Amino acid sequence: MSTLRERARIAVANDELQVALERATDRFATQKVAGASTVANYEELREAARWVRAGVLARLPDVLGELADKLESRGVHVHWASDGADANAYILDVAQQCGAKVVVKSKSMASEEIHLNDTLGAAGIEAVETDLGEWIIQLARETPSHIILPAIHKTRKDIAAVLNQVAGGDLSDVPAELCAFARQQLRAKFMQAEVGISGVNFGVAETGSVVIITNEGNGRLVTSVPRTHIAVMGMERVLQTWEQFELMLALLPRAATGQQITTYVNALSGPRRPGEVDGPDEMHLVILDNGRSDILGTEFQEILHCIRCGACLNVCPVYRQIGGHGYGAVYSGPVGAVLTPLLSAAEEAGELQNASTLCGACWQACPVKIPLQDLLLGLRRKKAEEATSFSGERLAWQAWGTAWSKPGAYRATTGVAGAAAKVVPESWVPVRWREGRMAPRPRGTSFRHWMGGEGSGT
């Protein structure tokens, strides 16, 4: 596994990536601001949403229980998956029982999280992503670089090159032509697939429904054309009432893309009933824990408020430089930097808690007001507590704390640069500073020295 610095070095040196990132993040951050301005009380809605999410999480087992009971009463199979392996095994089993050779998927970060496509692929089942961005990166054998815009790191030219692997070099880079080609290819897969797998934006407990919010028609096809539909939902992605959903629907598209509403909002409450024309014969809901219940009740619980809009990525100055792949994990940006260390093994999370300047732009952009910078700082504290007493950084801070809590030692260590020399000797400045920056050049004598002399008095 590469380090954050290694990935960052590659990202900042990639000029095409830099252009794509700057263009996309500027565009979506601007659209988000415009979207927020289309409701007068956007700030009040954010505050309300924060409390709605907190209220649901406070009684999560009950809310999930109601959702599951109501779905089951209409014949939906509900599976509680404790981890990724459990979820994958269940989904594979269902697909195999359906005799599936092809599975179509609409966008699902939860399925990315558990690497579902690998499991299906290993069993000889072709899983086809049908969200355009997801399909592009699937063909390119990459992972999503953004929560809602998985191929955001690619330019139009890149995309044409990827699709030409399938088209055999006949496509230009005109978006309409590329889209038409994708539609034609994917339509065939929809018709062929025995199983459709979707994500879930929100479960709504009071009626036992799962809601999918999309801009591409693929979500409807995935959930209605194949005979079997499997929905995969992170266990925290649930609401109690439709009134709460209305609030989330006012916020999610505005924060994500600046839209007042998405093209499609589908609520699914069960398989096709007798006499109904559309819908699958069989429906399954996989409720995925995979580490989430370990976050409940901790100082990090608020990360489970996340509604996966991607707004924090678009405003993050670190994401803007390194893109989603720079984080080296399924979830990127500020939310990924918090979520990954909590959901994954320590070695996979690396030092993601340090992939932030704690600038707070994410918190300001978040439609449910998650204090992401506070959570990142909490993770740094956790990491520091776990550090052994022999860790270099721990010893350095101990020495620092001892010196700087004594005025004499503080003066001795700070005064040198200002009083004795007007230029800080280069060798005193950390190498990692000097690589890209010149050393500071103090203008004048020591401040405290000045206060005691020329600046004395009041």
Added chain:
Amino acid sequence: MTAKRTRVALLPTCVVDTVAPQVGIATVRVLRRLGMDVRVPEAATCCGQPAWNAGFAADAAKVARHTLRALADAPADVVCVPAGSCATMIKVFWPELFHVVGDETSRRTAEALAPKVREFSELVGDAGGHYEHTVAYHHSCHMLRELGLRESPERALASLDGCTTADWPGADRCCGFGGLFSVKQPEISVAMADDKVDGIEASGAGVLVGCDQSCLMHLEGRLRKRGSTLPVRHLAEVLDEAQS
């Protein structure tokens, strides 16, 4: 009868004590010109933010507790900090820090001190003076987002004859300093500085101004490395020059 002078306890910050004495000196001169009685509590050292942001709360608390005592004991009406980030540490994060380490006595002292704490620009109002420059103002993160201070520095600059403030994209985007982030993740930190510097250079401004010397030190370091001679000044230096 003359009005009683506002007594100011100035925490110069470790950045001023280490590498930017000129900012401390300018701060004192400007505040005194406004009629304030400015003193530096001898024993005060650092706010503890470097260790706090690195996750080492106990070490941060050790230093912060010492400075808290020095500031709380100072006979002052106001505590002035010429750095948005350190002002935020004292005003917003100290109570949290002391709570995290279980020192509730210090937490209460910090909460009582917080209302007296002012970032420098909050004290200068329509400072006034003459400053014939186009300025690019850098909004630093903690000052803008935690303290909500956008207008006070803009107002101080607007009060100067001859001074224009450039409108530039990314004025309120993080510069990439981020304390130890600047050396733990130097590639990202420098790339973020370049993003800012590109915007500043395109704005046509003749001076870069800010209220956090740490951000300015980082941006100036990058500007010089790129061969630029663009002057970089703390707001206090600008006001001092404008009034001299």
